[in-house]
Amino acid sequence: GENVEQHPSTLSVQEGDSAVIKCTYSDSASNYFPWYKQELGKGPQLIIDIRSNVGEKKDQRIAVTLNKTAKHFSLHITETQPEDSAVYFCAASTASYDKVIFGPGTSLSVIP
Amino acid sequence: EAGVTQFPSHSVIEKGQTVTLRCDPISGHDNLYWYRRVMGKEIKFLLHFVKESKQDESGMPNNRFLAERTGGTYSTLKVQPAELEDSGVYFCASSPRGGGYYGYTFGSGTRLTVV
Numbered sequence: 001g002e003n004v005e006q007h008p009s010t011l012s013v014q015e016g017d018s019a020v021i022k023c024t025y026s027d028s029a030s031n032y033f034p035w036y037k038q039e040l041g042k043g044p045q046l047i048i049d050i051r052s053n054v055g056e057k058k059d060q061r062i063a064v065t066l067n068k069t070a071k072h073f074s075l076h077i078t079e080t081q082p083e084d085s086a087v088y089f090c091a092a093s094t095a096s097y098d099k100v101i102f103g104p105g106t107s108l109s110v111i112p
Numbered sequence: 113e114a115g116v117t118q119f120p121s122h123s124v125i126e127k128g129q130t131v132t133l134r135c136d137p138i139s140g141h142d143n144l145y146w147y148r149r150v151m152g153k154e155i156k157f158l159l160h161f162v163k164e165s166k167q168d169e170s171g172m173p174n175n176r177f178l179a180e181r182t183g184g185t186y187s188t189l190k191v192q193p194a195e196l197e198d199s200g201v202y203f204c205a206s207s208p209r210g211g212g213y214y215g216y217t218f219g220s221g222t223r224l225t226v227v
Contacts, residue, residue, distance in 0.1 A: 004154070034215060043116070043203055043218030044155065089155060099145065099168060100216065102155040 002027040004092050006103030014111050019077045021106045023090035026071065030092040033066060033073045034100065038087045048075075080110045114138065118204050118219035126227055130192040133222045135204030137186070143167075143207040144187050145216065146179060150200035158202075161187060162210060173198075194226045 003026040013019050025033075031052035036044035050057045050064045050073065057064050061080075066073045077084055087107050093100040117136040125131050137144045146158040158177070159169040163184035172179070176195070181187040191198050201223050205216035 036218075041220065043118075043205075043220045044216075045218065046215045049215065099157045099160055099171075101157065102147075104154040105152070 002030055002092055002101040004090060004101050004103040006090050006106055008106060009104065010107045010109075012109045012111060013080050015080060015082060017080055019080055019084070019108055019110075021075045021088055021090065021108075023073050023075075023092075023103050024071055025073070025092040025101075027092070027094070028068075028071065029094050032093045033064070034091050034093070035062075035064060035075050036089045036091065036102075038089065038105075040086075044089055077108075080108075082110050082112050084108060085110045116204055116206050116217050116219035118202075118222050120222055121220065122223045122225075124225045124227060125194055127196055128193045130190065131194055131224060133189045133191075133202055133204075133224070135187045135189070135219060137204070137206030138208075138217055141206035141208050141217075142184070143210045144181060145205045145207070146187070146189055147203045147205065148200050149203065149221075150197075155203065158189075160210075167210070191224075194224075196226050199224055199226045 006023045034049035037047045038044040050066050061078045063076045087105045089105045090103045091100045142163050144161040147155045149155045157171040160167045161181045164181050178190045201221045203218050203221045205218045207216050
């Protein structure tokens with residue numbers, strides 16, 4: 001089955017700097033890659049996703065890139081703000097899966 | 113639109129006791145998922161309902177866990193008897209379509225502590 005790895009497990013950045021979280025997946029059939037943000041006391045919330053027919057997607061200060069050949073995908077947050085502090089999960093799925101497989105999460109701290 | 117509701121938000125029980133977690137999905141969402149996060153590890157799949165039917169229960173750890181979805185609406189997850197390793201945060205998610213391909217909406221989770 002699918003296995004998703006995620007690095008780093010913790011990340012601290014100064015406010016205004018960029019943050020990058022990297023993930024790898026094992027199943028070449030995976031074609032959908034969502035990212036979830038979990039704030040303290042809340043459930044994970046979908047913030048951006050990318051499908052395999054696209055190499056990059058951007059939404060304001062966040063962007064995701066996908067390299068299907070290498071089975072890598074990454075989340076980039078620019079101009080970080082304190083409210084970006086949270087746990088971020090990458091995940092992988094296919095249209096034929098009835099479930100999403102998550103990575104172990106990255107705890108991001110943005111220092112004012 | 114109301115979100116996914118889970119309760120209780122926290123539960124502390126002794127080893128050997130029974131606990132029942134409840135999830136109310138977004139109205140009209142046929143797909144309901146249970147996940148669990150243990151000790152800061154990945155959010156791990158437990159099972160998937162389509163309406164009242166179990167589509168995939170391959171992630172259920174053992175027969176101490178029993179999930180039901182009455183009439184295709186709310187779902188319950190019962191742990192009986194609870195063991196120490198069952199501690200963690202249990203998340204429920206719902207989706208209008210299956211496959212996780214269209215994004216899940218998660219509830220806030222139930223933090224279960226078994227002592």
